[in-house]
Amino acid sequence: MLCYSVILLVAAFATAATATATKPPPVTVTVTVACESTPTPTVDLGYGRYAATVNDTGYPYYKFSNIRYAAPPVGDLRFRQPVAPAGSDSTVHDGKTGASCMQGDPAWYLQVAAGLVLPAFIEGKNVSSVVGKAAASQGTGSSATPSLSDIPKQDATTSEDCLFLDVLVPQAIYESPRRTDTKGKGGVLVWIYGGGYTSGDKSGHAETLLASAKDNGEDGFIYVAFNYRLGMFGWLAGSTLEKDGSANVGLYDQKLALEWVQNNIHLFGGDAERVTVMGESAGASSIMHHITAYGGKKGNAPFQRAILQSPGWLPSKAAAANENIFQQTLTIASTVTNKKITTLSGLRSLTSSELYLVNAAVVGLSAYGSFTYGPTVDGDYVPKLPGELLLNGNFDKSVEVMAAHNANEGILFATPFAKSNKDMATYLKSAVPSLDDRALEVILDSVYPEVFDGSFEYTDQFERAATIVGEAFFSCNTRYLEAAFGDKSYSYLFDAVNRGFHGEDLTYTFYNGPSTVADGGTVNATVAIALQSYITHFVATGNPNGGAAPFFPQYGSNSSVQVVAPDDFGTQITDPEDNKRCSWWQSATVYDS
Structure with missing residues (x-):
């Protein structure tokens, strides 16, 4: 006032x-x-005007919340590529209207992985033994038929109309005299969340990174985070759908949001030529897909730098597997709605509440280790699997990259129920239906044999499953990136108090001081502050060095990886994923076409 x-x-x-x-x-x-x-x-985007809220405590910034970047993907726009907002609106939006996208979680993850496996792993117990005692009551985390009573009620904050983004701008950048109507000077960090492609949203605690950038003596940067469609809404595929829809619409949502940043960030004081995109898990693997989009044949990606933390997804390129999932979705839609749904138009005709139930049922029933939906080879935006495109040089080589994997990526997704090679084969084939049968035989007999004498990196079936999943679907992806980018890349291995399980690094990335919530109250502040320093310096310059954290060398021809962990912090090791197994996964014909 x-x-x-x-x-x-x-x-x-x-x-x-x-x-x-x-x-x-x-x-x-x-x-x-x-x-x-x-x-x-207030920023005028032509199709709407958006006002900021002001944070003037601590590190002062403006927050522009819930900016629409696409038309509502409802009605006939369901299962199609997003459409940019049209028209002109002089109304000033205060950012209070917005929503997260429709969510879903596999039963195996909630009941077994998070409820039993992770606590046992953190405590150093034998996971198979702990889970085995509960197996009779828990089963495998899924049932044969969907039950509406098992589906949680839709959260009131979720909606199909969810394609919004937030922009956080340090006051010093927004009010800078260097800012013009056509170009800003501030660097930009765009966050893409993970969640197995079935859950997650743009909310978070970016304020800590903004403050960290300033504390490191930098000018700070603008932070952007956006929603994208999840589960069935974003990743339904199959030949039937693609006759009147599109696969990978979640990727297209992300692409449109990134193009929005290129076209509009100058209005907030940002420089469209200094954009870093960062993501974890599904968010990071999305970035791999954008780096390799169109096989590198349609120009550069809509960003200049990328930070990829634990990029992971279950590869899918088999048209038959995608069509099976589409038909399964129609069958479950008929069951949960008590209607005969046999076509895509029939699926589109359902109410939003009915579609929520369908998605929740399909995702909830996912085979152990699977989320059912996710990115797939479509012959266009994703012409081949990213690993193959990186191996053959079909990607945007102008991007500067910093990639990371955690010490124990696979434990949250590895089945604790396998007791034999036959069980392991069933688990892998159920989680990844497009696995070639001959390749599966090689995986179990030669690449990860049933040998528990310590000569391999596992001593029981659970550790074996965790090694297979951790390498094949997570950490090998960082090796593919680093080998492709070489001297233009940096790589770090994250480990921590709770042994570096998948996702543990998020509480370090967004560390905001001691907390009983963050990592169970065990976050190592020294590691967290150093990691934030690496991130913010990379956003500013494309080089993680420059702060008080230990020197961080490039990956280079010697496959150098920085250790980011309480023990041996700041030392370098040869990339443990520079191995024959990762090379086999990248070059072998592993998946059906």
């Missing part, structure tokens, strides 16, 4: 009778004569 005041000095007048009395002192009176609101920063 901006107020104008007038200060008056008022002299006291004495009567004749008191003229000889002591003269009283002047009296000061403050009178407020005008008052008006301080103008709120």
